Amino acid sequence: MSALFTRILCPIDGSANAEAAMEMAVGLQKAHGAELWLVTVFRHHSLLEASMSMVRPEDPGNVDDSLRDYASEVSEAGKKRAIEFGADPVRAFVKRGPPARTIVAFAKDHDCDLIVLGSRGLGDIESYLLGSVSHKVTSLSECPVLVV
Amino acid sequence: MSALFTRILCPIDGSANAEAAMEMAVGLQKAHGAELWLVTVFRHHSLLEASMSMVRPEDPGNVDDSLRDYASEVSEAGKKRAIEFGADPVRAFVKRGPPARTIVAFAKDHDCDLIVLGSRGLGDIESYLLGSVSHKVTSLSECPVLVV
Numbered sequence: 001m002s003a004l005f006t007r008i009l010c011p012i013d014g015s016a017n018a019e020a021a022m023e024m025a026v027g028l029q030k031a032h033g034a035e036l037w038l039v040t041v042f043r044h045h046s047l048l049e050a051s052m053s054m055v056r057p058e059d060p061g062n063v064d065d066s067l068r069d070y071a072s073e074v075s076e077a078g079k080k081r082a083i084e085f086g087a088d089p090v091r092a093f094v095k096r097g098p099p100a101r102t103i104v105a106f107a108k109d110h111d112c113d114l115i116v117l118g119s120r121g122l123g124d125i126e127s128y129l130l131g132s133v134s135h136k137v138t139s140l141s142e143c144p145v146l147v148v
Numbered sequence: 149m150s151a152l153f154t155r156i157l158c159p160i161d162g163s164a165n166a167e168a169a170m171e172m173a174v175g176l177q178k179a180h181g182a183e184l185w186l187v188t189v190f191r192h193h194s195l196l197e198a199s200m201s202m203v204r205p206e207d208p209g210n211v212d213d214s215l216r217d218y219a220s221e222v223s224e225a226g227k228k229r230a231i232e233f234g235a236d237p238v239r240a241f242v243k244r245g246p247p248a249r250t251i252v253a254f255a256k257d258h259d260c261d262l263i264v265l266g267s268r269g270l271g272d273i274e275s276y277l278l279g280s281v282s283h284k285v286t287s288l289s290e291c292p293v294l295v296v
Contacts (some may be wrong), residue, residue, distance in 0.1 A: 004175040031179050104150040119286065132257060135249060135283055138267065138295045146294045147286045 004035045009112035009135075011103045012038050012078040019081060021148035025116035026085040028146075038078050038092040039113060041069035041102045070093065100136030107143055113124030116146045153182045157260035159251045159285075160186050160226040161222065165266030167229060169296035173264040176232040176294075185260065186226050186240040189250045190219035248284030255291055264294045 010025040012018045022038070029036045044064065072096045079092040097104050107115050119134050138145045158173040160166045170186070177184045192212065219242045227240040243250050255263050267282050286293045 003173070004179060024152070042248065132287075135254060138282065138286060144294055144296045147293055148292045 003032070005029075005032045005109065006031075007037060007112045008114045008116055009037050009039060009083075009103070009107045009110070009117045011099070011133075012040055012074060014040075014074040014077070015118060015120075017120050017148070018078075021116050021118040021146075022078065022082055022146050023085050024146070026082055026087045028114070028116065029087060034085060034114075036082060036084060036087045036090045037110065038075065038090065039095055039103060039106055040071045040075040040078065040093070041095050041097060041099045042067040043098065044096055064096075068096070071096075080119060100140060101131045103133075103137050103146045104140040104142075113143050114140055114146060116148060119147050122140045150239045151180070151264045153177075153180045155183045155258065156180075156262045156263045157185050157251070157258070159247070159281075160188055160222060162188075162222040162225070163266060163268075165268050165296070167226075169266040169294075170226065171233050172294070172296050174235045175234060176224075176264065177231060180260075182208070184224055184230060184235045184238045185256055185258065186223065186230060186238065187243055187251060188219045188223040188226065189243050189245060189247045190215040191196060191242055191246065194262045203292055212244075216244070216255055217219070220243075247281045248288060251281075251285050251296050252288040252290075261291050262294060263289055264296060265293060267295050271273060 008025050008029055010022050025036055028034065045092055075080060075092045075094050081092060082090045091104070095106060097100075103115065103117075106112075115137060117134055117137060120132055134145075134147045138147065153176060156173050158166075158170050168269055173184055176182065182248055200295065223242050229236060230238045241254070243254060245253075251265075254260075263285060265282055265285060268272045268280055282293075282295045286295065
């Protein structure tokens, strides 16, 4: 049993690409005897974005709640799927913030020694403009990043 | 023994970052019973670049030979270091071409199922302008890419 990796972090967003990455993360977990941690990041609903939208929510707080609820569903479904893949042990977390920075900070704060993520998530249109989340994570992370 | 990876490709350029990636590639090779292939890519010396240089080589062919010789030295030294890390089996190759595309094509042509490379190689200044080789490889590759 190699101790190359002890805690693998796998960000999930409900996309097929993230699920493929999670399956590989589970394979690595088994081979290296590591913990698997899943994290789902949702963005804070900004008032700036709301002000540019034609349809404005009456209460921005409710939007945040909806986003958090959706992220929790993605997180729960991901954990269930990871267990189906044979993940053990596995923990799932939900965090709010800008995706790449939040993922990298979470990995650092919790001593994760590998991040495994899909090359493209759901934010495809945004990624054409701003670079993909996987690219940003790869650029910012202090630990190795496996892009699946 | 997991069959998650069977042939790991590790591009090396003589940088410390590439050596760190190679050490991790050797660890993965051991854990997964994979082959390790090293590849050193050197650029074709273009006449366009020569024409913009204040000092022109009399014979561009000689420049190509020098670059190939240097790449061969990097390749040999890398293979020796990989064996010191415990790599077995390991093969080393030298290729000419644009780095990212050449690495990705080599991986595809030879059925490599994982590329392990450093986040930054020697071409740091260029990477600020054009994006790093690791980013391009991650974007272009059809197989998973581990950025160390």
